[in-house]
Amino acid sequence: MIGLWVPSFLRPDYTWPRPIQPAICETTPDLPPIPGKTRRRLYGIFHEVLYRLSGCYCSWFDIPFDANIVQLPFGLVLKWTSRTSIEEAAAMQMARAAGMPVPKVLSCGEHPYAPFNRFFSILMTRLPGTALDNSADPLHVELEDPWLLELRECITSMRNWSSPYTRNICSVIGTSLRSPRVPNHIMGPFKNEEELHDYLLSPASGHGFTSTAEYIEVLAQANELRKYSHRITFAHGDFKAHNILIGDDGHLSGFLDWESAGWYPEYWDFTTAMRYGKSSWWSQVVLWIGGDKYDRELACDIALNSLTVDSYIAF
Template sequence: MEFSHNLQMHALPQASPYIIRRFWGIIHKRLLKFSKFYCHWSGAQFSNQIMQLPFGLVLKWSDGTRVEEVLAMEAARKAGMPVPRVIFYGEHPDSPHALVSILMTRLPGHELGTVYETLDAAEQETILQEMDAYISSMRKWKSPWGEQRICSLSGTSIRSVRVPFHSMGPFDTEDQMNDYLLYPQGHHESYYDTEPDFLNLKKRVDVLFSDKHDIVYTHGDLKHHNILVHDGHVSGFIDWESAGWYPEYWDFTTALRYQDEDFWWYDFVLKLGGHRYLVYKDAERALTSLTVDSYAW
């Protein structure tokens, strides 16, 4: 079966007016309480970040959820990817780490990581080809913000748990992003026993930062728990809070940098395109060593 590698990005979605988002924020607070009752009644496990609701709905209200995630979901869904349909989203200015809540449809299926090894070879290949089609398609999307700008779908900052202070940008050039990623290393030099140890880490990072890369649209958190499968097909590609325009290596090196080579996910990511960026694996690890403490809140 052939899968389209040319899913088109439509006109950029626009955010709802603030007053509408505030209204739904109030409603979503009531739904949080209702979810506790519903889970108790139905026997489902309650989560205060991904809240189960009846009628096939889910309320996401977690750290770092932003309007940018909603817009990224809407863009991916319009392009034809299996993404939850956003019903309404609310704003919570009194909740600094969870400013936005999203009421969305629940997708069928199980996380890829929990079922992959129970699938037959044909099903595994189908899922690989479908994911390749989705990722290849969005890497072709043209940015309205310029070919070099690193930013979210809407041109704003990017939220990612693997960057200093969980947020970066927007940047007009890749060099600006590299400077930002390396900024915390200046506070870590005293951690190393000798200056050569510190300089060796910086030299390893330079393997990555000395190259120039295309800026492509990226999911931002390519993990097997963000892929749902049902009846041998991808039924969900979820968790778009980190989506945006990044250097082309980003999704793959993020997924591979600490992955054991004998785990099936490692080979899966290589086949998706990660093999082109294995040269940066050591540089990614060195960068993490220099800056990891800045990832905490």
């Protein structure tokens, strides 16, 4: 009955399309202005009101209430998790300014006394499309819709951006990086790759290996990464299939979840996406986009993961 009289802009499937631009900017976009603390606190109060209203809204439309991705009318969502940050909001604004189909950031809220480390929230537009689903199927590039070429253009273009910071492995605003693959899911900033590699290998453990010899062999493989020098480029940081939305027309309609974005060694997005094997459909996508150039780094990254997974998997 609700559907007979509720305006479309109030429905939970209402979206604000952001078509991918004809050409993605290949030069580093300007850093967006960062709202001051007072403004963030005021928006935080407003976001808390929206959070409470969302419970009624979801009940009205009989949809599940998600405390992390809060559904709202007018094609809006409120992201409020322990990982949401001002760095994510800035990264989204940069990517959108470059022409990528990224949600529009409307406001950033700060919650200094919130429980469970939920200190920051972002109010943004809802984009249309369906998230990609990884599988064991083979990739047939010639049969895929235009989204595949468009995604490659996004990744290729932002890899031409360069870090403006002296400690150039860092977030978009020069602060620590958030990554699901390190202890406490936060690291840096780092001046160079050597500092990054020291940190990544610091929690290495022989736990789970059948012998000391095996541990030493895998550790040597991980340390091979130190032999290679890389450009520092902009990376999404969590380049996974479920963060990509495809519209009904087959075009790229959304590029989501920029919480780990920042300045990394050029291999980072690719090896992070492929470190659990090349056989899946998504790994084949990443290989085609450019991951095939980093076979050596991937072998090192797989070894690194086996040495350090115990240090971050519980977080």
